[in-house]
Amino acid sequence: MSARRRLSSLRNQWDRNTLAASIRLWQGLPTRSFCCHLCLMHGAGRAYEAPTRRSPVKNRAGSWKGNRKPLSGFLAHHISIHKITFMNFSFIQITDHHLTESDTVLLDGFSTRHAFRSVLKHIAQNTGTNVDFIVSTGDIVENPTETAYQSFLHMVNARNASAKIPGPISVSTEGLLNLPMYLLPGNHDDRDNFFKYLFPKSVSANLMNAAFTHKDIQFICLDFGPHSKAKAHSETLDFLSRSLNVNLPSIVLMHHQLIKIGSRWLDEFIADDIHKFWNILSGHNVLGIFCGHIHTTYERIINNIPVFGLRSTACPFVMQDEPLACLLPPHYRLVTVQNGILSTQVFEVPL
Numbered sequence: 001m002s003a004r005r006r007l008s009s010l011r012n013q014w015d016r017n018t019l020a021a022s023i024r025l026w027q028g029l030p031t032r033s034f035c036c037h038l039c040l041m042h043g044a045g046r047a048y049e050a051p052t053r054r055s056p057v058k059n060r061a062g063s064w065k066g067n068r069k070p071l072s073g074f075l076a077h078h079i080s081i082h083k084i085t086f087m088n089f090s091f092i093q094i095t096d097h098h099l100t101e102s103d104t105v106l107l108d109g110f111s112t113r114h115a116f117r118s119v120l121k122h123i124a125q126n127t128g129t130n131v132d133f134i135v136s137t138g139d140i141v142e143n144p145t146e147t148a149y150q151s152f153l154h155m156v157n158a159r160n161a162s163a164k165i166p167g168p169i170s171v172s173t174e175g176l177l178n179l180p181m182y183l184l185p186g187n188h189d190d191r192d193n194f195f196k197y198l199f200p201k202s203v204s205a206n207l208m209n210a211a212f213t214h215k216d217i218q219f220i221c222l223d224f225g226p227h228s229k230a231k232a233h234s235e236t237l238d239f240l241s242r243s244l245n246v247n248l249p250s251i252v253l254m255h256h257q258l259i260k261i262g263s264r265w266l267d268e269f270i271a272d273d274i275h276k277f278w279n280i281l282s283g284h285n286v287l288g289i290f291c292g293h294i295h296t297t298y299e300r301i302i303n304n305i306p307v308f309g310l311r312s313t314a315c316p317f318v319m320q321d322e323p324l325a326c327l328l329p330p331h332y333r334l335v336t337v338q339n340g341i342l343s344t345q346v347f348e349v350p351l
């Protein structure tokens with residue numbers, strides 16, 4: 001197939017997928033899932049913003065209705081990607097489980113363990129058979145005791161708990177069977193116990209910076225420390241810099257958030273010197289950054305890189321200036337890498 005026909009085929013495929021997803025969004029899915037296609041190739045050399053709820057379909061001239069905005073940098077980004085033969089795959093992000101030691105222990109009256117099980121069950125029944133792995137972006141437990149980590153391993157019937165950082169461990173529970181799960185620590189996770197119980201064959205460290213490669217995509221797991229406020233440790237930044245020298249497209253996974261979302265107490269958690277992080281990423285092929293920590297789902301494009309936050313499987317926070325938790329159904333994010341283009345879909349899990 002010629003390069004022109006291949007590009008046309010890709011474009012038509014994405015047009016169909018995007019149109020179908022947009023119509024589903026417009027109608028409202030029973031599962032209340034929704035799409036955020038950040039990368040759309042349309043026409044010869046033009047990139048557009050994803051259609052919004054106000055602009056779900058094309059007009060007769062073949063253009064998306066509503067505003068369209070060229071995404072500078074994305075075009076070169078994707079053209080360079082399409083020169084590589086990619087294997088397509090999907091994975092799931094979950095985050096901030098704050099699991100207690102037992103089912104009888106609640107967190108402010110909320111059963112984090114029931115919510116976590118419900119999310120895994122929803123994955124097993126709806127998406128799990130089509131994904132290669134799950135990744136948790138931290139705060140596995142609420143209080144990082146030995147019992148809490150042992151209880152987590154028991155909950156997920158973990159096998160291969162002797163894997164090295166960042167996993168995967170093998171999860172078999174709530175209908176899942178031997179699904180690989182990668183684990184990152186959050187600020188609630190004690191690094192000593194995290195290593196000791198989840199990755200006993202890895203050498204314990206104050207920070208867990210690690211990377212793995214899956215189907216020609218490098219996943220870089222970064223640790224901004226065990227405190228609510230992130231710190232851009234030189235060790236973490238050096239690891240990021242070294243990892244990006246590998247000639248593969250990368251996806252960055254981390255616990256702490258990178259961007260302000262308009263809540264004073266949460267926005268203060270961003271590392272003071274976060275500009276160093278962005279400087280290192282500049283010029284590299286990063287498909288997306290996935291974060292947790294602030295228990296909230298959001299999507300932004302920063303420096304031409306899609307940044308995704310995700311609601312916790314535990315209690316989310318109210319978006320206001322003072323701390324306040326609330327009751328909302330958990331989210332998880334299905335991420336698909338197809339022909340080097342990343343798209344995501346968020347699922348809401350009724351409790």
Ligand SMILES: [Fe+2]
Nearest residue numbers: 096139186293
């Ligand atoms: Fe958390």
